[in-house]
Amino acid sequence: MVENVDKKSFKATHTPVLLAEVIQFLSCGDQKCLLVDARLGEGGHAEAMLSLFPCMMVLGVEVDGDILKVAGERLKCFGKRIQTFHSWSLEFFKGYGERSLEFPDRIFIDLGISMFHYRQSGRGFSFREDEPLDMRIDVEQPLTAGIIVNEYSREELEKMILEYGEERFARRISRSIIRERSKAPIRSAKVLGEIIKRSVPASRRYGRIHPATRTFQALRIVVNNELQRLREELEYSFQVLKNGGKMGIISFHSLEDRIVKHFFKEKNKSCTCPAEWPICQCGGRRELKILTGKAIFAKAAEQETNPASRSARLRVVEKL
Ligand SMILES: C[S@@+](CC[C@H](N)C(=O)[O-])C[C@H]1O[C@@H](n2cnc3c(N)ncnc32)[C@H](O)[C@@H]1O
Structure with missing residues (x-):
């Protein structure tokens, strides 16, 4: 929901x-x-x-x-x-x-x-919120985070997460996204956050920084160029x-x-x-x-x- x-x-x-x-x-x-x-x-x-x-x-x-x-x-x-x-x-x-x-x-x-943006825009900037994967700061622009997550190839996702999130688990995260979206489109920021959390090694799931932080940064950077x-x-x-x-x-x-x-x-x-x-x-x-x-x-x-x-x-x- x-x-x-x-x-x-x-x-x-x-x-x-x-x-x-x-x-x-x-x-x-x-x-x-x-x-x-x-x-x-x-x-x-x-x-x-x-x-x-x-x-x-x-x-x-x-x-x-x-x-x-x-x-x-x-x-x-x-x-x-x-x-x-x-x-x-x-x-x-x-x-x-x-x-x-x-x-x-x-x-x-x-x-x-x-x-x-995090607390009240309702645009999925936070992986803690059950909001649509949007992430546009200018809602007139066509590209949303949902389009990227559900339509980019695995290679494109990995490259993006690595380059703009500097995320060492980019490959594992991109694989999980592909696997999960083959069952149903990923529409919620919170759901994406959980997918990412499950895809990193267990030892990395509960650190000071949430495991989805870097991937969300990458998405925001690309959506807003x-x-x-x-x-x-x-x-x-x-x-x-x-x-x-x-x-x-x-x-x-x-x-x-x-x-x-x-x-x-x-x-x-x-x-x-x-x-x-x-x-x-x-x-x-x-x-x-x-x-x-x-x-x-x-x-x-x-x-x-x-x-x-x-x-x-x-x-x-x-x-x-
Ligand atoms: C960190 S906040 C600024 C906070 C502000 N200094 C304050 O104290 O309230 C950055 C703001 O810049 C806007 N923004 C981001 N990129 C922009 C751009 N390229 N052109 C214009 N506004 C932009 C965002 O929508 C956001 O509201």
């Missing part, structure tokens, strides 16, 4: 992660400044920034219309200082020039999904950031973080000539300064009170 979720009763449930650190790095004091929050979510970070920095304006981008309504309600007390956009952030940044908006002084990208969108978004967003402006990104797993780190590292190089060339011929220049050195993780106290922060890491750069 798949439960219905009453979205009307929805209240913000997402605790913004690394909030103090984001505020510290993206502060603009009492200077006039424009922040693009490219993952507005339930508006937690945006609300804190708008409250603390009275001369800050925020453009909030969110692709999930249900959450955007929640954020809109929460932030309406800030009047014209907040403007919201219902869009994929990649499309937002691609079309930035056409909107005759000022270029931003700050860009903030809090990757991942919101607590709303998260990594490819992120690669492109970094390019387009960096282009519109003002010189001297700052960009902060919070990622939640190593696949995302690797993309962010690599992007920053490349832009931090002054020369891109092959290493074996004795003299620089590209005349390249460094485009940014890395402000965080190593990524910043949540302090123990935050990790204790907000388990979602345990995997979060923040990187911040300044555009030169």
Whole structure:
């Protein structure tokens, strides 16, 4: 049985992660400044920034219309200082020039999904819930997790789980999925979670991390094309950031973080000539300064009170 979720009763449930650190790095004091929050979510970070920095304006981008309504309600007390956009952030940044908006002084990208998705969207993001296998953050997109689970070949499933879940039991899990779906289509997130749990060795079934965590991550990444969108978004967003402006990104797993780190590292190089060339011929220049050195993780106290922060890491750069 798949439960219905009453979205009307929805209240913000997402605790913004690394909030103090984001505020510290993206502060603009009492200077006039424009922040693009490219993952507005339930508006937690945006609300804190708008409250603390009275001369800050925020453009909030969110692709999930249900959450955007929640954020809109929460932030309406800030009047014209907040403007919201219902869009994929990649499309937002691609079309930035056409909107005759000022270029931003700050860009903030809090990757991942919101607590709303896990707890109230009814879209099967959690392996604990008896909900349809959907996992779309934009419900207009055609691909759902159910299509992948019930139609991909075993090889495709294994590759996906290995590549995007970094799951060592990808083969066993893909075999179990094929076996179970040959009896009846797999429609519920909870049922899939149980199939995965049964398919890993018994010693792995009851650890700190549920055995379905990595497979669910892989499904979500593919359904929402998260990594490819992120690669492109970094390019387009960096282009519109003002010189001297700052960009902060919070990622939640190593696949995302690797993309962010690599992007920053490349832009931090002054020369891109092959290493074996004795003299620089590209005349390249460094485009940014890395402000965080190593990524910043949540302090123990935050990790204790907000388990979602345990995997979060923040990187911040300044555009030169
Ligand atoms: C981690 S939550 C943001 C939470 C927010 N910082 C807060 O404190 O409430 C990420 C949000 O980004 C949205 N999202 C994910 N990918 C997106 C994309 N490419 N473009 C726009 N919104 C996206 C999700 O729907 C989700 O609401």
